[in-house]
Structures are given as structure tokens and as C-alpha cells.
Amino acid sequence: MYKALRPGGRVIVSVEHPVITSNFASLAEGRRTAWLVDDYFKPGARVHRWLGCEVTKYHHTLEEYFDLFTNAGFAIERIRESCPNKDNFLSEEEYERRLRIPLFLFISASKLKG
Template sequence: MEFRGASVYDQEDFFSNYMKRRGRKDSPNNAIENPIIYELIGDFQNKSILDLGCGEASFGKELLNQGAAFYTGIEGSKLMVSSANLNIVRENGTIHHETLESYSFPTNKFDIVSSRFAIHYVSDIHLLFQNVYKTLKDNGKFVFSVQHPLTTSSFISKQTGDKRENWIVDDYFLEGERKEPWIEQIVVKYHRTIETYFKALTKSGFFVVDLREGKPKREHFTNEAEFVRRQRIPVVLAFSCTKRE
């Protein structure tokens, strides 16, 4: 069976196994992507933040604890929403059980829009980026990460297990659906080139301020072997953009 969007996270076994992996200090989420996202977001004190595909909203909890004015999380998985509501218990935080496609983006509402490893589940990024542009205030910031296109181009090297020892890059310029064997399920993601992300952002009106490919830093890893392995190929692609006036 194939799963699209957030639906796979509502499979209890998958959800449990994913959360265990997600919690590892040396996971790409924690050791690579997390430091980049905080650096790209910069100052979020007294800012209103919209988080697309917020998962269990641990990020939102951190932002509020560190001075964000308001946090809104959008999440399509019921199990994730239940976990998120346990993390976001303050009056200045709220979680919406919506997909990135179904959410009604308010106009000129947020100072910052973030999205972490979620946009590669979305089929139409042009519409999504237009909605993000609309919902940001003037000079607002859009910061997001996706799975790096070098890793989504082909999943042939994952046929024998989740942990890849070699990465096959193939059909890179053939964009579209990819079916990834992941945690004993088949998950549909959308492969796009870096160029496509860049052009879609600028066409929507954004100015691309920064781009990162997730170069690992030793101080973020507890395990030397894992650090060495993560230097072989980029697994994160992250953008920082601003809304032009």
C-alpha cells in the first residue's frame, strides 16, 4: 500500500518507529537540519510564526519558550496533531488539523513561515509558494527544508533496507512522483531539482537570501562514524527567502 502526504504517520507502527528515529541525537533532523533552520530563521523574538507540516510541534514549543509571540502549526496527521496538542498548551499557540493544500492561508498574517521536511510531500509547490507569499507580512521570511534532490532522484539503493551505504543518483531531471520504501511502508514523495525550487520561489515573488545543502559539522554529532557517513552526500536542502515589498 502507498501513502501520500501525512497519511503514513497515522499508521501506529510507522508513527512509533518514526518518533524513535526522529528522537536520535545523531539523526539528520537533529544533527544537520535543526542547526541550519535556527540559523536561517534568525531573530524570532515577538514574531508570529506559521509552521507548515509541524509534526509533533516540538519546534513550536521551543520557539514559544524562547520568545516567539505566536505559533500556528499546520499538520495533516491525526496522531501528530494529538502529540502536537500536548506540546502546544499555551494561549499563544494553536494547531490546525489541515493539510498544506487544504489550509486557508490568511492574508498578511505572519512574520515568519517555516516548513521542515514537509514540502517534498506536496504535488504543487507553485500554488503553495503563492499562498505562503500571500500570508506573509511585508519583509516577512520564509524558511524551509526538504529532502535533498540527490537523495530523492532514485530510491533503487533502498530496496535492500532503510539504511543506505551507497546512493544511486538517476533520472535527476525527470521530476515528479517517487515511491520510497521507508520504515516498512511505501511513501510517495515529489522529486524536484534545486533549480526548480529556486525558480518557483522567485516566480512567486520571493527573494532568495540563502541556500544550504546541510554540510555536517562535527560538534553536532555524538558518533564519529555517523558524522563521517553524513559527509558522503547531502541529505538536506534548505532555503531562506523574504517577501519583496
């Protein structure tokens, strides 16, 4: 990404939040009711069933994402975590369930000017 951008160019990246990718054990029965964060500081592949298929997801800590960008020469502009909007849910119960943990991490970064 860095090479493809002009100086001052911006990139926005969305990834599954590291508290989600750390452990998929609480998904063994389908819908999560508990949010188990385990093996957070062990990066790497995690096998997971998603939409009926086995997929491999790669876990990284928030610090690793930060280092990937800054070591490549990007300046981090903003980091956001997905926070649900109550208006997007049909029930209070589902909204409250989604408030428990962020699902996504968003990173906005720019290529340093030459």
C-alpha cells in the same frame, strides 16, 4: 505562503535534498552504502518505503525550487545544504558516512516589499 506573508516577511523551507529524492534504488536493502543519483532531471513522484510504510515523495531539481520561489515573487536570501557536525555522531565511521551527501536543502526567502 506568499499571500500569507506581509511585505518583507520571511519564510524558511526545509526539504529532502534533491540528490536523495532523485533515486531510492540504493535504499532497496535498507541502509544506504552507495549514493546513486539517477533520473535527477525527471521531476515528479517517487514511491519509497519509509518506516515500514509506502510513501510518495516528489522530486524537484534545485533549479525548480529556485524558480518556484522567484516566480512567486520571493527573493532568495540563502540556500544551505545540511552538513553534519562531527560532535553529533558517536563514531567516526558514521560521521564519515554522513559527509558523503547532503540530506536536506534549506531555502530562506523573503517577500519583496510592495
